[in-house]
Amino acid sequence: MGTGQVAALVTEARPFDVDLEDLSDEESSIQKLQEELIEVQHDETLRFNFQQQSLGVFRTAEKEKPVLGREAEKVLLQFATTYLCESGFASLAAIKTKSRNRLQPEHDLRVALSTIEPRMDKFTSKFQPQGSH
Structure with missing residues (x-):
C-alpha cells in the first residue's frame, strides 16, 4: 500500500482502519507516517473527537502529525473546486x-x-x- 492509498483511507474518515502491516516495506518517510498512524490509532481522546466532530476540525491535529497531514492534504486538494x-x-x-x-x-x-x-x-x-x- 503506497502513500496515496494510505492518504485516501485517512481522508475518507477512516484513519483508524489503516492496516499498519501494509506499510512495513516502504521507505523512511512511510515509516514516519506509520509512527504517526500508530499514535493516532492509540489516542483515545483523538478517537472520541473524531467521532464527535467534522473532518475539518479533526484536521487541526495535522500540526502535531505533519507527515500524516501532508499526505491527507494531497488527497483533499485534488478536488479543490x-x-x-x-x-x-x-x-x-x-x-x-x-x-x-x-x-x-x-x-x-x-x-x-x-x-x-x-x-x-x-x-x-x-x-x-x-x-x-
Missing part, C-alpha cells in the same frame, strides 16, 4: 465502465484529470519501427 470534482466524477464514470469495473482507477483517473499535455513525439521517438515479415 466544484468543477474539478465534477470533472473527476465524470472521468471516473467513463473509466469504470461495465467491462472495466474490476480495475483500480487511481492511475487512469490521474491521467484523465491531468492538465499536462503528453509529448507523444518524444515518446514515439524512443521506439524503433518494426518491419513486416
Whole structure:
C-alpha cells in the first residue's frame, strides 16, 4: 500500500482502519507516517473527537502529525473546486465502465484529470519501427 492509498483511507474518515502491516516495506518517510498512524490509532481522546466532530476540525491535529497531514492534504486538494470534482466524477464514470469495473482507477483517473499535455513525439521517438515479415 503506497502513500496515496494510505492518504485516501485517512481522508475518507477512516484513519483508524489503516492496516499498519501494509506499510512495513516502504521507505523512511512511510515509516514516519506509520509512527504517526500508530499514535493516532492509540489516542483515545483523538478517537472520541473524531467521532464527535467534522473532518475539518479533526484536521487541526495535522500540526502535531505533519507527515500524516501532508499526505491527507494531497488527497483533499485534488478536488479543490466544484468543477474539478465534477470533472473527476465524470472521468471516473467513463473509466469504470461495465467491462472495466474490476480495475483500480487511481492511475487512469490521474491521467484523465491531468492538465499536462503528453509529448507523444518524444515518446514515439524512443521506439524503433518494426518491419513486416
